[in-house]
Amino acid sequence: MKITILVDNYATQLSSLSKRLLSEWGFAAYVHDYRILYDTGLTGTALLNNMRALGIDLNEPEYLVISHRHIDHTGGVRAFLNARSRPIKMIAHTNLFTKAYATSEGGKLEDISVDFTREYLESRGVELILIKEPYRIANDVIVSGEIPRKWGPSHTGAVTDEVPDDMALYIKHPNGLIALTGCGHSGVENIVEYGFQVTGLNKLYAVIGGLHFMGLSEDRIRQVTNYLANKSPSIVIGTHCTGILGIAALYNAMPRASRLGGVGSVIEL
Template identity: 35%
Template sequence: MPVKGNITVTVIVDNNALPGFAAEHGFSLWIETSGMRMLFDLGLGPAFRPNVLQLGIDLRTMDALVLSHGHYDHTGSVREALEAAPHARVCLHRGAFTDRWSIRGGTAKPTSMPESSRNAIKALREGQVCYALGPTELAPGVWVTGPVPRLREFEDPGGPFFLDTEGKIPDPIEDDMSLWIETPEGLVVMAGCCHSGIINTLEFITRTTGEHRIAAVMGGLHLSSASQERILRTAGELKRLGVRRVVTSHCTGEAATEQFRELLACPVEGSLAGMRLTLP
């Protein structure tokens, strides 16, 4: 059932910010529909609280908290959010609790969910946490994908991610998932980092729903370290799929955003912490 009315999306945390707002390497959205209010990801940590206060968001009204995956820059303020809204439903994949690292230049950097965030989720009552094993409806017309099949060979997790500190066990980030909202104008898709690949994600959602109109795509697409070939192929597929609006965030990268502006016929813009958008 399509969500009635417009969807309001407020960018709480992003790599760049409007004047007066804090920026950090992280991502968090406040999403309001006619039926619910939710947080999608929780940033790295320091920027979340001051930006929430500056935006005048009342976290006590939150119905649901969705975590796109278990990386630290998307899960930093879970405890604070749940202290404000202790009855909110939490949706994530069980793999979000995985211990993991990124390895660059021979140095292993922990990228796992902070311990305080894990403990806050694990302390919730039975039935309050939804572990998405597949497409899961949070409210009428509001869904999370669960794990996304990786069918496109040119899309990979987007970085040197591993399940060990020696770099011997690659981390496919199987807990990665996105969110979609059904509207009369088509699908509005929100991605956290989209380690599954945005084309894999969009094609999975359209197969699942039977709806092929994509009104808007917003979020991190993890193309900041992508090859030119991947960026061009992604742009070509977004055009083929008929995406009508693109809002890039966080890990998409300025190069990919600029090329999308040049190559796509639809509006393309980069998001900033402090922005409020109406979608689609």
């Protein structure tokens, strides 16, 4: 099984030079085996450039799963849909179109909502599936739906709400649970434990995506890395809002499991 990181804050590989890959604040990943595009990044520029550079046909994805409504995960939706010539199934939380805000470094309230409408999606032939409960794409692939916050705290940072729409993509693998997460606003413990509950698995194989360590205290980061280390995953890849210091903390806690993400990274599972 293969997952490619298409949008990330970072370019970490030398091949980014020869392939002219672009990084930007945001996240997107492609699950090749199930033709699932998970998030679209901030602008669409990096997404389209990187898909083309990596030889992924824009018409290939059959599903577009939105981790949550923030613009750094949904900002590429219009560019992606406009560049396609066939419809797609789009799975998102029921509050996809609810306004979202974050407080900037200067204390200003910033609008980080989606920049498209339901009518626009319909005009592009999108089959929009809005959910709160787990949604099964395939026998071993489940969109989490709304993740309960009963095993640990949320990771909301400067965001002004608890981001109830934060949804992970769970994949049942022979080696255990794979959890793909956009920003991890639900909190790592909640994402993993709910994944166990939804899939019936009890072994963590991989965690990939944003964990929103940015803005967390050192104690909280230590709690999360200790929790993950105790689960003994084989692969941990912190991207996007995990932050540079957060990625370093993951490596220090789990040097054998931790890997770098970055645009163009291909994860064989």
